[in-house]
Amino acid sequence: MFYKNVIKRIMDLVIAFIALILLFPIFLIVFIALTISNNGKPLFFQIRPGKNEKLFKIVKFKTMNDKKDAQGNFLDFDKRVTKLGKFVRKYSLDEIPQLFNVLKGDMSLIGPRPLMVEYLPLYNDTQKRRHEVKPGITGWAQVNGRNAILWVKKFEYDVWYVENISLVLDIKILLLTIKKVIFKDGVNSSESLNMTTFTGGNNE
Numbered sequence: 492m493f494y495k496n497v498i499k500r501i502m503d504l505v506i507a508f509i510a511l512i513l514l515f516p517i518f519l520i521v522f523i524a525l526t527i528s529n530n531g532k533p534l535f536f537q538i539r540p541g542k543n544e545k546l547f548k549i550v551k552f553k554t555m556n557d558k559k560d561a562q563g564n565f566l567d568f569d570k571r572v573t574k575l576g577k578f579v580r581k582y583s584l585d586e587i588p589q590l591f592n593v594l595k596g597d598m599s600l601i602g603p604r605p606l607m608v609e610y611l612p613l614y615n616d617t618q619k620r621r622h623e624v625k626p627g628i629t630g631w632a633q634v635n636g637r638n639a640i641l642w643v644k645k646f647e648y649d650v651w652y653v654e655n656i657s658l659v660l661d662i663k664i665l666l667l668t669i670k671k672v673i674f675k676d677g678v679n680s681s682e683s684l685n686m687t688t689f690t691g692g693n694n695e
Contacts, residue, residue, distance in 0.1 A: 494658050495624075502661070503600050507593040518587050521552055521579060528575050529553050534588060539605035542625045547597035549605060552585040583672045589628045601661045602627025603649035614646075621649035624656065631660075634667035 511518070525533035535553040538546050554576030558566045565571065572580070579585050592598040598605070605626035614621075632640070632648035652660070 492656070495656050498658065499599065499601075499656075499661065500596075503593050506600055507590045511590050511594075514587055514590075517584065521584050521587070524575060525552055525554075525579070528573060529556070538608055539626070540608055540611055540622060541597050541605060542622060544611060544622050546608065547592070549592055549598075550588040552579055552588060554579050554585050586628050593628065597625070599625040599627045601630060601664050603630050603652065604633065617650055618646045620653050621646060623653050629664060629668040631664060634664050634671060 522533050532553055535551045535555075536548050539549045541547045554573060555568070555571040556573060558571055560566060576585075589598060593600055602625050603621040630649065631652040632645040635648055636644070
């Protein structure tokens with residue numbers, strides 16, 4: 492498909508570049524604020540699977556501290572997210588650095604959200620299809636409930652997007668994303684993931 496293989500990448504480059512210019516003042520303010528509140532660590536890096544499960548390093552604003560319990564395990568989300576982090580997440584400002592991932596070519600503006608590497612073995616054959624395209628900053632699942640829907644349903648939306656990708660659909664998702672960010676629709680404070688619940692076994 493010409494749009495999927497050529498036009499989509501051009502759109503990613505143009506829109507991501509313009510967005511970075513327009514959002515640079517906000518980026519700079521958040522960067523400085525998080526640098527101060529997070530002891531000099533404003534950014535969060537993590538390896539995620541991309542297209543065809545190729546691994547890449549995603550970058551986001553760091554909204555949580557690194558506190559652990561006596562056994563060395565990270566504390567629950569609510570005990571780690573900072574006050575500033577809650578504000579940054581509430582308005583999806585933590586996603587801004589991912590525009591650099593888009594420019595680099597690891598991600599697209601629109602596509603299934605990239606999840607943890609350790610979850611790869613838990614997808615069933617249908618769910619694995621979400622990796623047939625580049626992961627996105629936002630996607631069809633995000634504008635159809637975001638964190639308010641079950642993970643099984645999210646993956647159904649992801650695969651539907653893979654099968655129906657088009658210019659019109661991407662524009663629709665982009666506009667709906669802007670609307671949802673403004674009205675904070677379907678946003679929860681945590682994006683924790685219980686893989687035993689979303690896979691539904693190998694029969695899902």
